[in-house]
Amino acid sequence: MADDPEARRVTELLDRLTRGELGEAEAEELELYAQSDPELRAVIAARTSQAALGGGWLARVEADHRIARAERSPRVMFERGLGGVLVALGLVASVVAPVLGPGLAAFGLAVLAYSWIRVNHRQDPYKDIQR
Known part of the structure:
Protein backbone atom coordinates (compact mmCIF):
# COMPACT_ATOMS: atom_id res chain seq x y z
CA MET A 1 0.00 0.00 0.00
CA GLY A 56 -1.93 26.63 13.85
CA TRP A 57 -0.60 24.61 16.78
CA LEU A 58 -0.17 21.46 14.69
CA ALA A 59 1.89 23.32 12.08
CA ARG A 60 4.23 24.61 14.79
CA VAL A 61 4.62 21.12 16.29
CA GLU A 62 5.40 19.67 12.87
CA ALA A 63 7.97 22.41 12.29
CA ASP A 64 9.61 21.50 15.59
CA HIS A 65 9.70 17.87 14.47
CA ARG A 66 11.36 18.92 11.19
CA ILE A 67 14.10 20.66 13.19
CA ALA A 68 14.58 17.53 15.30
CA ARG A 69 14.82 15.36 12.15
CA ALA A 70 17.31 17.79 10.61
CA GLU A 71 19.39 17.65 13.79
CA ARG A 72 19.63 13.85 13.41
CA SER A 73 20.45 13.81 9.69
CA PRO A 74 23.74 12.11 8.68
CA ARG A 75 25.25 15.34 7.33
CA VAL A 76 24.59 17.27 10.55
CA MET A 77 25.83 14.39 12.70
CA PHE A 78 29.03 14.29 10.61
CA GLU A 79 29.53 18.07 10.83
CA ARG A 80 29.03 18.12 14.57
CA GLY A 81 31.22 15.08 15.11
CA LEU A 82 33.97 16.65 12.99
CA GLY A 83 33.66 19.93 14.89
CA GLY A 84 33.85 18.14 18.23
CA VAL A 85 36.90 16.14 17.17
CA LEU A 86 38.63 19.29 15.92
CA VAL A 87 37.95 21.09 19.21
CA ALA A 88 39.24 18.13 21.22
CA LEU A 89 42.33 17.78 19.01
CA GLY A 90 42.91 21.52 19.30
CA LEU A 91 42.80 21.38 23.08
CA VAL A 92 45.19 18.42 23.17
CA ALA A 93 47.46 19.97 20.52
CA SER A 94 47.63 23.25 22.42
CA VAL A 95 49.76 21.47 25.03
CA VAL A 96 52.13 20.05 22.41
CA ALA A 97 52.01 22.79 19.75
CA PRO A 98 50.79 26.07 21.27
CA VAL A 99 50.55 27.74 17.86
CA LEU A 100 48.52 25.00 16.10
CA GLY A 101 46.21 23.98 18.96
CA PRO A 102 44.13 27.12 19.48
CA GLY A 103 43.69 27.56 15.74
CA LEU A 104 42.45 23.99 15.39
CA ALA A 105 40.07 24.44 18.33
CA ALA A 106 38.78 27.71 16.89
CA PHE A 107 38.19 26.05 13.52
CA GLY A 108 36.29 23.23 15.24
CA LEU A 109 34.12 25.78 17.05
CA ALA A 110 33.48 27.54 13.74
CA VAL A 111 32.35 24.25 12.16
CA LEU A 112 30.00 23.64 15.10
CA ALA A 113 28.60 27.18 14.94
CA TYR A 114 28.11 26.96 11.16
CA SER A 115 26.28 23.64 11.50
CA TRP A 116 24.02 24.92 14.25
CA ILE A 117 23.15 28.16 12.46
CA ARG A 118 22.58 26.43 9.13
CA VAL A 119 20.16 23.88 10.55
CA ASN A 120 18.29 26.13 12.96
CA HIS A 121 17.94 29.11 10.64
CA ARG A 122 16.73 27.09 7.67
CA GLN A 123 14.26 25.02 9.69
CA ASP A 124 13.15 27.70 12.18
CA PRO A 125 9.33 27.83 12.04
CA TYR A 126 9.23 31.20 13.78
CA LYS A 127 11.73 33.17 11.67
CA ASP A 128 9.04 34.64 9.40
CA ILE A 129 6.68 35.75 12.16
CA GLN A 130 6.01 39.47 12.08
CA ARG A 131 4.68 41.30 15.10
Missing part, protein backbone atom coordinates in the same frame (compact mmCIF):
# COMPACT_ATOMS: atom_id res chain seq x y z
CA ALA A 2 2.90 2.38 0.63
CA ASP A 3 3.96 1.97 -3.00
CA ASP A 4 0.52 2.91 -4.33
CA PRO A 5 0.74 6.46 -5.74
CA GLU A 6 -2.97 7.13 -5.12
CA ALA A 7 -2.69 6.08 -1.47
CA ARG A 8 0.38 8.30 -1.04
CA ARG A 9 -1.47 11.23 -2.63
CA VAL A 10 -4.53 10.70 -0.41
CA THR A 11 -2.28 10.58 2.66
CA GLU A 12 -0.54 13.78 1.56
CA LEU A 13 -3.88 15.50 1.00
CA LEU A 14 -5.15 14.36 4.40
CA ASP A 15 -2.01 15.70 6.07
CA ARG A 16 -2.44 19.04 4.31
CA LEU A 17 -6.09 19.09 5.39
CA THR A 18 -5.08 18.52 9.00
CA ARG A 19 -2.52 21.34 8.84
CA GLY A 20 -5.06 23.68 7.23
CA GLU A 21 -2.98 24.01 4.04
CA LEU A 22 -5.41 22.33 1.65
CA GLY A 23 -6.22 24.49 -1.36
CA GLU A 24 -9.49 24.55 -3.25
CA ALA A 25 -8.24 22.35 -6.10
CA GLU A 26 -6.76 19.87 -3.63
CA ALA A 27 -10.04 19.77 -1.68
CA GLU A 28 -11.85 18.89 -4.90
CA GLU A 29 -9.24 16.21 -5.63
CA LEU A 30 -9.74 14.73 -2.17
CA GLU A 31 -13.50 14.80 -2.68
CA LEU A 32 -13.07 12.83 -5.91
CA TYR A 33 -11.10 10.18 -4.01
CA ALA A 34 -13.79 10.09 -1.31
CA GLN A 35 -16.76 9.64 -3.67
CA SER A 36 -16.44 5.87 -3.74
CA ASP A 37 -14.90 5.31 -0.31
CA PRO A 38 -17.11 5.82 2.77
CA GLU A 39 -14.19 5.09 5.11
CA LEU A 40 -12.24 7.92 3.54
CA ARG A 41 -15.21 10.24 4.08
CA ALA A 42 -15.11 9.41 7.80
CA VAL A 43 -11.36 10.06 7.88
CA ILE A 44 -11.86 13.39 6.11
CA ALA A 45 -14.52 14.42 8.64
CA ALA A 46 -12.22 13.46 11.53
CA ARG A 47 -9.27 15.30 10.03
CA THR A 48 -11.41 18.39 9.38
CA SER A 49 -12.50 18.52 13.01
CA GLN A 50 -8.91 17.89 14.09
CA ALA A 51 -7.74 20.80 11.93
CA ALA A 52 -10.37 23.08 13.44
CA LEU A 53 -9.40 22.02 16.93
CA GLY A 54 -5.62 22.30 16.47
CA GLY A 55 -5.49 25.45 14.40
Whole structure:
Protein backbone atom coordinates (compact mmCIF):
# COMPACT_ATOMS: atom_id res chain seq x y z
CA MET A 1 0.00 0.00 0.00
CA ALA A 2 2.90 2.38 0.63
CA ASP A 3 3.96 1.97 -3.00
CA ASP A 4 0.52 2.91 -4.33
CA PRO A 5 0.74 6.46 -5.74
CA GLU A 6 -2.97 7.13 -5.12
CA ALA A 7 -2.69 6.08 -1.47
CA ARG A 8 0.38 8.30 -1.04
CA ARG A 9 -1.47 11.23 -2.63
CA VAL A 10 -4.53 10.70 -0.41
CA THR A 11 -2.28 10.58 2.66
CA GLU A 12 -0.54 13.78 1.56
CA LEU A 13 -3.88 15.50 1.00
CA LEU A 14 -5.15 14.36 4.40
CA ASP A 15 -2.01 15.70 6.07
CA ARG A 16 -2.44 19.04 4.31
CA LEU A 17 -6.09 19.09 5.39
CA THR A 18 -5.08 18.52 9.00
CA ARG A 19 -2.52 21.34 8.84
CA GLY A 20 -5.06 23.68 7.23
CA GLU A 21 -2.98 24.01 4.04
CA LEU A 22 -5.41 22.33 1.65
CA GLY A 23 -6.22 24.49 -1.36
CA GLU A 24 -9.49 24.55 -3.25
CA ALA A 25 -8.24 22.35 -6.10
CA GLU A 26 -6.76 19.87 -3.63
CA ALA A 27 -10.04 19.77 -1.68
CA GLU A 28 -11.85 18.89 -4.90
CA GLU A 29 -9.24 16.21 -5.63
CA LEU A 30 -9.74 14.73 -2.17
CA GLU A 31 -13.50 14.80 -2.68
CA LEU A 32 -13.07 12.83 -5.91
CA TYR A 33 -11.10 10.18 -4.01
CA ALA A 34 -13.79 10.09 -1.31
CA GLN A 35 -16.76 9.64 -3.67
CA SER A 36 -16.44 5.87 -3.74
CA ASP A 37 -14.90 5.31 -0.31
CA PRO A 38 -17.11 5.82 2.77
CA GLU A 39 -14.19 5.09 5.11
CA LEU A 40 -12.24 7.92 3.54
CA ARG A 41 -15.21 10.24 4.08
CA ALA A 42 -15.11 9.41 7.80
CA VAL A 43 -11.36 10.06 7.88
CA ILE A 44 -11.86 13.39 6.11
CA ALA A 45 -14.52 14.42 8.64
CA ALA A 46 -12.22 13.46 11.53
CA ARG A 47 -9.27 15.30 10.03
CA THR A 48 -11.41 18.39 9.38
CA SER A 49 -12.50 18.52 13.01
CA GLN A 50 -8.91 17.89 14.09
CA ALA A 51 -7.74 20.80 11.93
CA ALA A 52 -10.37 23.08 13.44
CA LEU A 53 -9.40 22.02 16.93
CA GLY A 54 -5.62 22.30 16.47
CA GLY A 55 -5.49 25.45 14.40
CA GLY A 56 -1.93 26.63 13.85
CA TRP A 57 -0.60 24.61 16.78
CA LEU A 58 -0.17 21.46 14.69
CA ALA A 59 1.89 23.32 12.08
CA ARG A 60 4.23 24.61 14.79
CA VAL A 61 4.62 21.12 16.29
CA GLU A 62 5.40 19.67 12.87
CA ALA A 63 7.97 22.41 12.29
CA ASP A 64 9.61 21.50 15.59
CA HIS A 65 9.70 17.87 14.47
CA ARG A 66 11.36 18.92 11.19
CA ILE A 67 14.10 20.66 13.19
CA ALA A 68 14.58 17.53 15.30
CA ARG A 69 14.82 15.36 12.15
CA ALA A 70 17.31 17.79 10.61
CA GLU A 71 19.39 17.65 13.79
CA ARG A 72 19.63 13.85 13.41
CA SER A 73 20.45 13.81 9.69
CA PRO A 74 23.74 12.11 8.68
CA ARG A 75 25.25 15.34 7.33
CA VAL A 76 24.59 17.27 10.55
CA MET A 77 25.83 14.39 12.70
CA PHE A 78 29.03 14.29 10.61
CA GLU A 79 29.53 18.07 10.83
CA ARG A 80 29.03 18.12 14.57
CA GLY A 81 31.22 15.08 15.11
CA LEU A 82 33.97 16.65 12.99
CA GLY A 83 33.66 19.93 14.89
CA GLY A 84 33.85 18.14 18.23
CA VAL A 85 36.90 16.14 17.17
CA LEU A 86 38.63 19.29 15.92
CA VAL A 87 37.95 21.09 19.21
CA ALA A 88 39.24 18.13 21.22
CA LEU A 89 42.33 17.78 19.01
CA GLY A 90 42.91 21.52 19.30
CA LEU A 91 42.80 21.38 23.08
CA VAL A 92 45.19 18.42 23.17
CA ALA A 93 47.46 19.97 20.52
CA SER A 94 47.63 23.25 22.42
CA VAL A 95 49.76 21.47 25.03
CA VAL A 96 52.13 20.05 22.41
CA ALA A 97 52.01 22.79 19.75
CA PRO A 98 50.79 26.07 21.27
CA VAL A 99 50.55 27.74 17.86
CA LEU A 100 48.52 25.00 16.10
CA GLY A 101 46.21 23.98 18.96
CA PRO A 102 44.13 27.12 19.48
CA GLY A 103 43.69 27.56 15.74
CA LEU A 104 42.45 23.99 15.39
CA ALA A 105 40.07 24.44 18.33
CA ALA A 106 38.78 27.71 16.89
CA PHE A 107 38.19 26.05 13.52
CA GLY A 108 36.29 23.23 15.24
CA LEU A 109 34.12 25.78 17.05
CA ALA A 110 33.48 27.54 13.74
CA VAL A 111 32.35 24.25 12.16
CA LEU A 112 30.00 23.64 15.10
CA ALA A 113 28.60 27.18 14.94
CA TYR A 114 28.11 26.96 11.16
CA SER A 115 26.28 23.64 11.50
CA TRP A 116 24.02 24.92 14.25
CA ILE A 117 23.15 28.16 12.46
CA ARG A 118 22.58 26.43 9.13
CA VAL A 119 20.16 23.88 10.55
CA ASN A 120 18.29 26.13 12.96
CA HIS A 121 17.94 29.11 10.64
CA ARG A 122 16.73 27.09 7.67
CA GLN A 123 14.26 25.02 9.69
CA ASP A 124 13.15 27.70 12.18
CA PRO A 125 9.33 27.83 12.04
CA TYR A 126 9.23 31.20 13.78
CA LYS A 127 11.73 33.17 11.67
CA ASP A 128 9.04 34.64 9.40
CA ILE A 129 6.68 35.75 12.16
CA GLN A 130 6.01 39.47 12.08
CA ARG A 131 4.68 41.30 15.10
